[in-house]
Amino acid sequence: MQTMRYVAALCFALLITCNTSYPLHTSVTSRQDDLKDLTDELLYDASMMDFQARRWAKLPPELNWESNGCTDSPDELLEWDFLMSCERHDFGYRNYKEQGRFTDENRKRVDDNFLEDLYSECSVYGTVSELLCKGVADVYYHSVRAFGD
Template identity: 50%
Template sequence: LLAITIAVPAGDVTRRDTIEQIADRLLFTDTMAQFQAARNAQNPSSLDWGSDGCSSSPDNPFGFDFLQSCQRHDFGYRNYKKQNRFTDAGKARIDSNFKSDMYNQCSTEGGAFEVAACKGVADVYYEAVKEFG
C-alpha cells in the first residue's frame, strides 16, 4: 500500500463562527475601535447595524461623548432581539457592557474631576437603560 500525505497550510483551515458568536465578539470582546470599524463597513451585512444614538437622551451630555457606547448598545439590543435571545440575562449583559463602554470613554475625558463627573452621568444613562431599555 502507498500512503499519501497532503500538507494543508494552517491558514487555509478556518473555523466558521456563527452569527451569534460574531455578534457576541463585537459586543463583548472587540475594542470600541474594532467595533466601529466593523460598523462603518457594515460587516457582516447580516447583522443589524442600525442605531438611533442615545435615543431621547443627548449623545454628548455635558460634552461627554457617549455616542459610540450608545451605538454598540443599540447593536446589542437589535441583534439579540433579531436572534431571539433577548432574555433578562442577555439584556443585563448588554447593559453592563454599555456601562463599561461609557466608563472607558470617561477615562479619556480629562482630569479626575471630569472623569468622576462623566462616570456620574454614565451611571444615570446605565440606570435608565436598565430600568426602561
C-alpha cells in the same frame, strides 16, 4: 477628538473590507451560529474602534447595524461623547432580539457592557471630569435598565 476617532474607525473599516472573505459553502445553521458568535465578540471583546469599523463597513451585512444613538438622551453632554457606546448598546439589543437571545439575563449583560463602554469613554478625561462623567454614565445606565427594551 471625536473626528480623530471616526477617522481611525474609518481606516479600520477599509482594512476590514479589503481583508474580509466569506466562505462560499456554509449551512444556514452554521452561519446563524457564526453570526451569534460574532455578535458576542463585537459586543464584549472587540475594541470600540474595531466595533465602529465593522459598523461603518456593515460587515457582515446580515447583522443589524442600525442605531438611534442615545435615544432621548444627548449623544454628547458637555465634553463627554457617549454616541459610540450607545451605538454598540443598540447593536446588542437589536441583534440579540433578531437572534432570539434577548432574555433578561442577556439584556443585563448588554446593559452592563454599555456601562463599561461609558466608563471607558469617561476615563480619557481628567480626574474631576472623569468622576462627573461616571456619574452621568450611571444615569444613562440606570435609565436603560429601567426603560430599555
